[in-house]
Amino acid sequence: MGTRGIHPWNPLFHDNVSGMKRRGAIAVPVLLSLIVCLPALLAAYPPAARAADVLKIGVLAPLSGPFAAGGSSFVQAATLAVEQANAEGGALGRRIEIAVSDTEGRVDVARSETLRLISREKVNALVGAYLSEETMGVMETASARKTVLLVPIAATAEITDRIRKERGRYRYVFRVGYSIPQWAETLAAFLKDREVRRFAFVGTGIRWNRELGNVLEKIAARDGIAVSYAGYYSPGNPAFDPVAVAAAASAPDIVVLGDPGKNSLSFLKRFRELSPGVPVLSVGGALGDARLAPSLPLSGPLFVQAAAWKGSSPPATAYVERFEKRFGSAPVGYSDTLPFDAVTVLVAAWRQAGSADADGVVAALEKGAFPGAAGTYRFDDSHQAIWGAGTGTLRGTVIRWERDGGRIVFPANGSPP
């Protein structure tokens, strides 16, 4: 018997654990779980379409966890590309659908979701994933199942190295986004254009960011541009302050910020407090988000590299306007633009091949030219889209943030050659 029975008038005395409270302890988490999960449950069971009437693209992106922001943009862009393709009549006389999988930014989940998309969702091709590590896992599974995979974001050189070395096995994999050397070439060209002599490279301590820092250092050295400092903060528990102090103390002409994720915002804030006027060049991603522009620390120039931007070409402008109309905000020019182009290229390859058969699509991708928002995609022998400074290549752009939006500053004439 509880003490409430002895002292019913005294609010200071009561039972320790009543049955009602135990039931409350169960009801509260269940109720909260239902409230939070309801939208996801509704989204997970859309009205089914007949499989024979559709071509299905499996989209692999992190929709939860630390990379959810990039993954969300990825899916928005893929959705937009599919809507546009369907408005143009679909492909092969069929409607196009996407089946979205949340990789959580984890290699094991990305692998199992790839298998699920291929074997249960019966997708015709895949677009993804996001991180280099998870994309390597997806690449293995997709190749083993002879399913075409278009890689929009992951930049590690290991992807194209594998295709080059084991072409028979990995022939179904094509990278739409820029590789590390191509990315570094673009950044180095911008540094040269700005007459930079010394730059500091700050990145996050993951494989591809280190690759980018090392390759950029070598390429920039050809033009006599030296590194004043290179530091990589831990992605899990980043020590922004000491890296900002070290970068500022090295007195660079510009800081190249290699991290495209949310941590780049925190670092930029810390760095700006110490060195308000030193220019910063971001490789893109979170710092390309126009919604953040009003609150960005713009005491010094802030440049952002992007695959495409409004005004960089007529297709890019059309894409940005459609994106704004559909989602209410401008694309960041990287984690959305490249997936948009990956889906657009895939649909064009289906149309050119006249079939969704994997071998036919591979042949079409190897030979064809495919227009997208960032330019016309052609693939080299290692199935890498040709980005660079040469004629007829995809070039990308660099913008400078102002309070009222981004201005294209590189290439100088605004349009790639």
Place this chain on the structure above:
Amino acid sequence: MTALPQLILDGILTGATYALMAAGLSLILGVVKVVNLSHGAFFTLGAYVAFAISSQGTEYHPVAAVLLAAGIAFAFGVFLGKSFINPIHTNYFSVTVGTLAFSLLFEQGAQFLWGPHPQIIAVGRSFEGPFGTTVRYWGAASLFACAALFAGLRVLLSSRWGLPLQLISEDEEIAESVGIDVEKVRYLTFGAASAVAAVAGALLAPSAAIVPTMGRSPLVLSLIVVIVSGMERLWAGFLLAVGLGLLSNLGAFYLAPEWSYILLLATVCAILAMRPAGLAGVTISRDA
């Protein structure tokens, strides 16, 4: 700018933020006697409240953000403490897993409400300090808040108002036998500690990218501070937090940034190996 004074100053300010989070967690461990893994979620809640205020188009007012964040977190903390923690508080593993689940639910809820994209608040002013240093506005604010909180807790615990907390912390049965409503004190303490975490989040919001998962790292660091400092002496926790902040900053600068966390955790392991009950040397006791 001179590097060493700046690193020392930043280390102290970083440590103060760890200490601010740890103070609330220490209160929960000492009085409610549960490991609360939802503490980071309240930190995130505070940051989002600050963002919501700043996005109203008016100038960001940290005092308004802090007060509103504290009020909302207190109300939600009391609700959580009363409806979920109190009924099962003797089942330690259930509480630990349950609070972790709440934390993950909160992250999903925040993502649903504000989206997964990072949000930011204008960073605010910084000003020149001694030895050519730059004093960060938010860092100075959190140091001030931390000092005020620790002083306030010290005064509270040595006054008659703090007696119920001390009695419950030492022996719940004795506290109950003298007429203290232990359950009420527990959920009010949970609410107050949640409010402290939200205040930390609101104060630090201008320094960071506001995302649903931003509370994870402060939770781990504050748990480290509480466990290593030993909960009994508040100032031990504060000094340890500042020490770890300094160690982290100097390690990152003089070794390499990625070594900073490893160095911090290695130091923590070494301290616990030498003093398993923490620096204050008092073993955690639980009265079920």
